[in-house]
Amino acid sequence: MTLDDAPALTPGHSPSLIAATEKVRDVKISPNGKYIIYQVQPFYKSSNKSTSRLWLAETDVSNSAKPVTDGLFNDRAAVFHPDGGRIYFLSNRHNGKGAHIFSLEVGNEGGGRLIDVTANLGQKGAQAFEISPDGASVAFTCVDDGEHLKTTDARLYHEKTGLSKLKICDIQSGDxxxxxxxxxxxxxxxxSWLPNSKELLYRLRDNKGVEYAEGNIIVERISVDRSEVPRIIDSYERSPSSPTLWLPSGHIVELQSFEPRNTLDARTLFIHDPTYDSTHDRYSQSARRLYGQKDDAVRMVNARPTADDSEVGEVAIEVSVGVDTNIDIARFKSGKSDSPEIFTLFKTNADAVWFGAWDARRVTDEDGNSSYVAAVVLSSGERHQPPNIWAGRSQLGATIHEMRQLSSHLQWLKDAPIIRTERIVWKADDGMELDGMVRYPPGYEKDVRPLPTVLFIHGGPYRRDIMDYMPYFCNWREMLASAGYLVVSPNYRGSQGRGHDFAHAANLGIGMRDWPDCESMVDEVIRLGLADPDRLAVAGWSHGGSLAAWGVTQTKTRFKAAVVGAGVSNWEGMVMESGSPELEAAIGQRVPWDEEANAKVVGNRRLSPIHSVIDVTTAVLILHGEKDERVPVGQGIGLWRGLRRKAAQRGREGARLVVYPREPHG
Incomplete structure (x- = not known):
């Protein structure tokens, strides 16, 4: 495949426009359901300064979104106070280096009085915060000033510095x-706060690094009084995928892996019924699961976070169902140990929810009327709709059937050439039914000859390719399609949306089922007459880059070109150097220091792309961030060195490595 095989990039999906784009995220609904606050942030920054702007929309008024902060500072993580008249958010607009918590009055006229709630906080600033259900206090985590004062540059690797502490701010006094x-x-x-606003539930781990999220996690409960002693509630084998919530019904809920010890698995809602054991001064509890057999519960929010006299707890759950997404409401009642009442509040329809960018809650208006509101950042590849805020209402038990668009961001994507997107289904070589997305070049007609085709593989592996429309730094599908390529993106085994067995297949190891599934989509689009078998390329970022590296070193000659973005070339090296060694061990299925486990590796299977670079003819472009801690830059350098020394002549001459100074994994 050469540059002559396709036209130049159209202005509509050029790298410069993608680099200048914004992301719409962090959506929150007011307690009365009247307003929605959200964040708009440049995807990329041209300096060391990050900026972000807060926008406010009226739930029932189309195109009502307007900015409430100026975008000169990094304003983020906004939530409504329980009284509904103020928002609280993190910002660096004070003179300190870290973020303070600010409050801003909101209403029909937009922004009002701005207050630095944590004006007495030190330079390190707040990391995360939550307002108590009664609105009297804010709990937040931060690192104490002076924590990093050192007399030497030497650093003990596992030294416990920069640990997050839990603090309380009295909103009225500022103490x-x-x-x-x-x-x-x-x-x-x-x-998270308990419903009584007097206690907190929190999780502890041994140290702050991502590596320690794979160790023992302790859950405790403590009063916010200054001299209280905590009580141990539970412990986990590894960090859950969501906060742990104690509901007014008395239930405790969180998202974990279907089998909690598994790093690679479907996510599931765990429900606990805690019982206090006064003899041993601790809680005992039973647990049960919701979701995770054939679908995945991937995000959860408290759908009834404000104080009331009810003993009913409600959570909203984002559920991945194949390539679709539901937002379910689960209602828990005090004294009921059976399964909660569940109804689907929202479901996608040929569109997609941006990564976790939604909120859903029970709201009560000024007249005491209750309803449910969902606010979602939606995009659609099928309808050529860029990401924007959409909202809708329903009553208890009813699904929202009509959503209203509240914002008009990313207009350049709307004006760009239309790239048709469709889902196809086929069977892998072992009979497993798979699906994936096909994106066609602008103006494509079915009688056109087979197209040059790029297999673009999603990362994760616990992600999925869906009906979205949002190009960004590690998603080149639309950019490649606009350049004249057919772009195919499979949901291989290990992906999200099909439950435990499908996701857990990633534990078989890199290349066992994931790569054959990816290659089977290429075979399918060739069979359908869409793809030219002599003009194939493969690309991806992170785990997608790892699979691209695996694919070209296994097939040797099938792909004319490849882009390996922040991909792995040596899995043993990843376990030794990456910030997430347990994840890499699960994917690579080999741990250098575990002789007993390594002896069980079947046959002579080569576990890393670097072991198979000999005779590769594919021209490989390797992209890597210099400061990547997830996949260290040595992985890219090693692949380049191997190709330059052992690939076939075309592969040697075509190998290119680009390192981006100062850049992390993503």
Whole structure:
């Protein structure tokens, strides 16, 4: 495949426009359901300064979104106060280096009085915060000032510095204090208020790095009074995928892997019924699962977070169902140990939810009328709709059938040439039914000769390719399609949306089922007459890049070109150097220091692309960030060195490595 095989990039999906784009995210609904606050942030920054702007929309008024902050600072993580008249958010608009918590009055006229709620906080700033259900206090995590003061540049690798502490701010007085009963040698990884506004539930791990999320996690409950002693509630084998919530019904819920010990698995809603054991001064509890057999519960929010006298708890759950997404409401009642009442509040329809960018909750208006509101960032490849805020209402038990568009961001994507997107279904070589997305060049007609084709593979592996429309730094599908290529993206085994067995297949190891599934989509579009078998390329970022590297070193000659973005070339090296060694061990299925496990590896299967670079004819472009901690830059350098030394002549001459200074994994 050469540059002559396709036209130049159209202005509509050029790299410069993609680099200048924004992301719409972090959606929150007001307690009365009247307003929605959200964040608009440049995807990329031209300096060391990050900026972000807050926007406010009226739930029932189309195209009502308007900015409430100026975009000169990094304003983010906005939520409504329980009184509904104020938003609280993190910002660096004060003179400190870290973020403070600010409040801003909101209403029909937009932004009002701005207050630095944590004006007495030190330079390190707040990391995450949550307002108590009664609105009197804010709990937040931060690192104490002076924590990083050092007399030498040498660093003990596992030294416990920069651990997050849990603090309370009284909103009325501005007083801030640390909850002293919490262990100081542990890192607070998440927290949430109990419904009584007097206690907090929080999780502790041994240290702050991602690596420690794969170790023992302790869950404790403590009063916000300054001299209280915590009580242990539970422990986990590894960090859950969501905060742990204690509901007014008395249930405790969180998202974990279907089998909690598994790093690679479908996500599931776990429900606990805690019972206090006064003899041993601790809680015992039973647990049961919802979702995860044939679908995945991937995100959860408290759908009834404000204080009331009800003993009913409600959570909203994002459920991946194949390539579709549902937002379900689960209602828990006090004294009921059976399964909660569940209804689907929202479901996608030829569109897609941007990564976790939604909110859903029960709301009560000024007249005391209750309803449910969902606010979602939606895009659609089928309808050529860029990501924007959409909202709708329903009553208890009813699904929203009509959503209203509240914003008009990313107009350049709307004006860009139309790229038709469709889902196809086929069977893998072992009979497993698979699906994936096909994106056609602008103006494509079916009688056109087979097209040059790019197999573009999603990362994760626990992600999926869906009916979205949003190009960005590691998603080149639309850019490649606009250049004249057919772009195919499979949901291979290990992906999200089909439950435990499908996701857990990633534990078979790289190349066992994931790559054959990807290659089977190429075979299918060739069979359909869409793809030219002599003009094939493969590309991806992160795990997608790892699979691209695997594919070209296994097939040797099938692909004329490849782009390996932040991909892995040596899995043993990843376990030794990556910030997430357990994840890499699960994917690579080999741990250098585990002689017993390594002896069980069947046959002479080569576990890394670097072992198979000999005779590769594919021209490989390797892209890597210099400061990538997830996939260290040595992975890219190693692949380039191997290709330059052992590939066939075309592969040697075509190998290119581009390293981006100062850039992380993503």
């Amino acid at each position: 801030i204090w640390t909850i002293d009963g919490i262990r100081k040698d542990k890192h607070v990884e998440s927290f």
